[in-house]
Amino acid sequence: MMHAHIARVSMPNDSSERSASRSTTRDERMPLGLPGLDEVLCGGLLPGRAYLVRGGPGTGKTILGLHFLTAGTARGERSLLITLEEPEEQIRRDASAVRLSLDGVTFLDLSPGAEFFTRDQAYDVFHPAEVEREPTMQSIVRRIESLRPQRVFLEAMTQLRYLSPDAFQFHKQVLSFLRFLRDEGSTVLFSSEGSLSAPDEDLQFLSDGVIQLESTRDARSISIRKLRGSDFQGGCHSMRLTDHGMEVFPRLMPARHARHYVKEPISSGVRELDALLQGGIERGTVALVSGPTGVGKTTISLCFVQEAARRHERSVVYTFDESTETLLRRSEAIGIPVRRLIEKGMLSVVQVEPLRYTPDEFAHMIRQEVEQKQTRIVVIDSIAGYRLCLRGADLTTHLHAIGAYLRNMGATALFVNEIETVTGEFRATELGISYLADDIVFLRYLELQGELRRAIGVLKKRLTGFESTLRELRITSSGVQLGKPLTSLRGILSGQPELVDGRRQAAPP
Amino acid sequence: MIELGKTGPPPHRAEGRAILVADRNRRNLELLSGVLGAAGFEPRTIASLDELDRALADAEVRLALVDAASFDVRLVVQRLPRSVPLFLVCDRRHMACARRTMPEGARGILEKPLFTSELLAIVRSAAGGAHEPDPAAHRA
Numbered sequence: 001m002m003h004a005h006i007a008r009v010s011m012p013n014d015s016s017e018r019s020a021s022r023s024t025t026r027d028e029r030m031p032l033g034l035p036g037l038d039e040v041l042c043g044g045l046l047p048g049r050a051y052l053v054r055g056g057p058g059t060g061k062t063i064l065g066l067h068f069l070t071a072g073t074a075r076g077e078r079s080l081l082i083t084l085e086e087p088e089e090q091i092r093r094d095a096s097a098v099r100l101s102l103d104g105v106t107f108l109d110l111s112p113g114a115e116f117f118t119r120d121q122a123y124d125v126f127h128p129a130e131v132e133r134e135p136t137m138q139s140i141v142r143r144i145e146s147l148r149p150q151r152v153f154l155e156a157m158t159q160l161r162y163l164s165p166d167a168f169q170f171h172k173q174v175l176s177f178l179r180f181l182r183d184e185g186s187t188v189l190f191s192s193e194g195s196l197s198a199p200d201e202d203l204q205f206l207s208d209g210v211i212q213l214e215s216t217r218d219a220r221s222i223s224i225r226k227l228r229g230s231d232f233q234g235g236c237h238s239m240r241l242t243d244h245g246m247e248v249f250p251r252l253m254p255a256r257h258a259r260h261y262v263k264e265p266i267s268s269g270v271r272e273l274d275a276l277l278q279g280g281i282e283r284g285t286v287a288l289v290s291g292p293t294g295v296g297k298t299t300i301s302l303c304f305v306q307e308a309a310r311r312h313e314r315s316v317v318y319t320f321d322e323s324t325e326t327l328l329r330r331s332e333a334i335g336i337p338v339r340r341l342i343e344k345g346m347l348s349v350v351q352v353e354p355l356r357y358t359p360d361e362f363a364h365m366i367r368q369e370v371e372q373k374q375t376r377i378v379v380i381d382s383i384a385g386y387r388l389c390l391r392g393a394d395l396t397t398h399l400h401a402i403g404a405y406l407r408n409m410g411a412t413a414l415f416v417n418e419i420e421t422v423t424g425e426f427r428a429t430e431l432g433i434s435y436l437a438d439d440i441v442f443l444r445y446l447e448l449q450g451e452l453r454r455a456i457g458v459l460k461k462r463l464t465g466f467e468s469t470l471r472e473l474r475i476t477s478s479g480v481q482l483g484k485p486l487t488s489l490r491g492i493l494s495g496q497p498e499l500v501d502g503r504r505q506a507a508p509p
Numbered sequence: 510m511i512e513l514g515k516t517g518p519p520p521h522r523a524e525g526r527a528i529l530v531a532d533r534n535r536r537n538l539e540l541l542s543g544v545l546g547a548a549g550f551e552p553r554t555i556a557s558l559d560e561l562d563r564a565l566a567d568a569e570v571r572l573a574l575v576d577a578a579s580f581d582v583r584l585v586v587q588r589l590p591r592s593v594p595l596f597l598v599c600d601r602r603h604m605a606c607a608r609r610t611m612p613e614g615a616r617g618i619l620e621k622p623l624f625t626s627e628l629l630a631i632v633r634s635a636a637g638g639a640h641e642p643d644p645a646a647h648r649a
Contacts, residue, residue: 123536124600125576127622131540165624 030151030187032064033071036248036364040224040233045209047150049228050178050188052157052203055213060220060239061191062091063246064213065153066100068189072151073104080149080186082108082140084159091155098245108143110136133163137177144184152181154190157203167202174206213239218391219358222248238360252363254404261410263463266377269307272482273300276458276467280304281439283376284410285463286403288434290417291443295454296475298327300441301379301414302336303480308377309346315377316348316369318362320385324351335479348375354388359398362389366402370409378406381416383433396433403436438462443473456482526551527568528632529589532598533557533579541574548629550636561588571636574598574619577607586614594635598623 029044038044045051045068053061069079081102083091088109095102123131144152157174164170181188190207194200204210210225214236221236233256238249265279274280281287281304289297305315319327327349331338341347348369352362369375380386380402387395399415406413415437434440440459445452457470469485528550530541535556542552553564558580564570570593575585577599589595595614599607600621607618616635619628 121536123534123540124621125532125534125537125598125623126540126544127624130622130625 031071033067033074034064034246034248036237036239036250037064037222037246040222040237040248040250041227042231042233045187045189046229047187048182048185049208050181050190050206051209051211052192052200052207053189053211053213054192054194054200054204056193056195056215059213059215060241060246061193061213062086062094062155063098063100063241064211065155065189065191066091066095066098066102067246069105069151069153070100070102077150078147079105079151080108080143080147080153081105082110082143082152082154084110084136084154085156087111098241098243100245106143106147106149108139110139127165129163129165129169133173136160136163137173140177141180144181144186148184149186152186152188154188156192157190158192158194158198158200161198171202171206174203178206238358240361249358249360249364251360252367252398252401252405254401254408257367257405257408259409265464266304266311266412267307268300268303269310270303270480270482272471272484273303273456273480276456276471276482277439277441277461278464278466281412281414282463283412284407285438286407286413286415286436287439287441288415288417288437289441289443290419292419292445295443295445296456296473296480297416297418297443298379298381299331299334299336299475299480300443300456300473301381301416302331302338304412304414305338305347305377305379306336306341309341309344312346313376314346314348314369314373315341315379316350316366316373316375317379317381318350318352318365318386319381320352320354320388321382324349334475334477348373352385352389354385355391357389358391359389359393362386363398363402363405366405370406370411375411377412377414379414379416383415383417396436399433400436407438434460444470446472455486526636527570528552528636529561529564529570529573529575529593530554531556531561531573531580531585532576534576537576544625544628545632548632550632558584561585565589572596572632574632575615577610577618578603582610582615583613589614596631596635 028047029038029041030047031038031044032041053064055061065081069081072079081091088107091107092102160174160177161170164173178188190203192200192203194203204226207226208229209227212223212225214221214223220239220241222239223236224232224234233250233253235251237251240247240249261284263282263284265277265282267274267280268277289300291297301317305317308315317327328338338347338349342349350365357365366378369378383395383399386399390398403413403415415433417433437460439461442457442459444455444457446455447453454473454475455470456473458466467485469487471485472483474481474483526549528545530538530545530552532538532541532554533556538554538556542554545552551568553568553570555561555564565588570590573585573589573593573595575582575595575597577597582597586595594616597607597610597615597618598621599618604618604620611618619631
């Protein structure tokens with residue numbers, strides 16, 4: 001007797017595979033080995049269930065399955081990969097290319113061998129269901145029963161559809177198959193392409209969860225469509241396939257993050273600026289530093305950074321618009337020792353290439369700073385640069401999420417906002433984001449006696465009062481200096497102030 | 510599950526259960542042979558017309574299953590004893606052609622892909638009485 005299908009089974013080299021010391025109990029999660037995705041799944045998959053991972057060609061279904069299996073072997077669990085499409089050798093090569101070791105993974109290779117073509121094994125007299133279904137299923141059953149794997153990745157369930165004579169039979173067969181795997185104590189991940197020509201709605205109904213992978217020209221994403229018995233983070237989350245495998249960047253959910261902190265004012269280190277702000281900017285607030293190009297927005301932000309370093313608090317500056325080197329040189333020229341702060345670990349200056357990152361990836365960078373490096377001040381310089389990351393997505397939504405997250409974590413956000421109008425009618429921001437800010441510090445150019453000068457004021461402060469007058473701002477080689485309140489001028493916001501007695505072009509007091 | 514038997518003539522002349530299976534596709538022959546053999550028949554497979562005479566000489570054929578796309582049915586009918594019912598096997602694409610050759614002497618057309626249970630029911634009905642395992646063999 002000869003079976004129509006030849007199963008090739010390879011065992012891991014590790015002989016301790018059968019004596020896995022750690023078994024997963026029903027009430028704990030099975031991580032997928034991808035921190036971002038495990039966070040989206042609230043810790044991982046529920047054991048003893050079957051999950052569908054679906055997506056078009058090249059979206060990362062196999063890579064995700066390999067992460068799932070290798071995360072299991074790392075925990076001492078028995079992992080089985082059943083392949084109905086790609087041969088084992090090919091999968092091992094692909095895994096090796098992304099530095100995933102499949103040493104502990106057992107393979108059941110049911111993919112068609114080359115002999116199917118070279119020895120003309122094609123047939124048409126019977127339906128494939130008649131010829132191949134039972135040997136295929138028997139191979140799987142035997143392997144499951146002998147290995148009793150905790151984790152099974154089946155690539156691809158779509159192939160089993162061809163072994164069923166009709167939709168009803170397929171439905172029943174898959175239900176029965178998944179039941180068998182669950183009864184054997186396996187947690188199953190199975191893949192499907194789900195194209196228009198081969199829809200897989202039935203598999204979505206049959207599974208306990210659906211992980212959707214998508215890929216566009218610009219970005220990849222992952223979303224959870226269903227997860228029986230568990231909460232999960234909804235929406236699309238950015239995903240990247242790198243030479244280290246898959247990386248998932250969960251969408252920022254501020255409500256899931258909180259840290260206890262005291263809402264105290266933090267000083268800028270400039271006495272007059274602190275006076276303007278009645279003590280400084282409160283910890284855990286979002287401040288908008290707004291003004292036209294070159295007026296000193298970044299410099300004002302760096303004052304808070306420098307003062308934070310004196311308190312041994314770390315800051316990060318994400319610079320979208322200028323290079324790190326330019327920022328360093330510019331800051332050193334006005335007496336702000338940015339390079340030294342970096343060397344002391346009190347500051348990171350991160351030059352961000354906007355089109356390289358998605359909003360989720362950028363949020364992930366911020367989270368790493370705040371959660372892992374205890375960063376207390378986050379400067380985004382500038383909002384216009386950050387906007388490029390969004391590639392058409394809603395700026396307010398994403399900026400709101402970052403602000404809310406930083407508030408919850410007790411970090412202070414300084415959003416540098418460039419307005420296009422250098423002189424003329426005053427606007428705090430041209431992006432409609434004023435409401436996001438707890439504090440708005442604005443900078444203006446003034447024309448005084450034919451000379452371009454700078455003024456700084458506070459437009460909004462949610463937690464405390466603030467000085468309602470403006471002050472002249474001077475940026476010199478010895479740092480930032482603020483003059484006394486400009487009480488004798490009016491029309492400052494128009495850019496062409498006049499003395500309160502009506503004379504224009506007055507000198508500042 | 511379909512179990513595949515060996516193709517080609519058995520070592521001795523079979524009496525009463527021989528089914529002639531004619532198809533150019535070797536894999537189809539293997540599969541049909543397996544199904545018929547498992548059901549207690551003795552399949553005689555041929556992949557070309559040249560093999561027909563030898564197959565007929567080796568066994569008292571009770572029924573012929575001929576792939577309509579592989580063989581000139583008229584030539585098969587000419588050599589087959591008149592008493593042997595012949596069924597054409599063909600896929601949907603060749604159905605019209607198969608229908609045209611029916612008057613040559615075919616009893617019916619079986620459309621591919623076949624289902625094992627249906628095939629065996631037809632074969633048992635047409636071949637008559639040779640479908641159960643030989644009681645004498647059991648006794649022996």
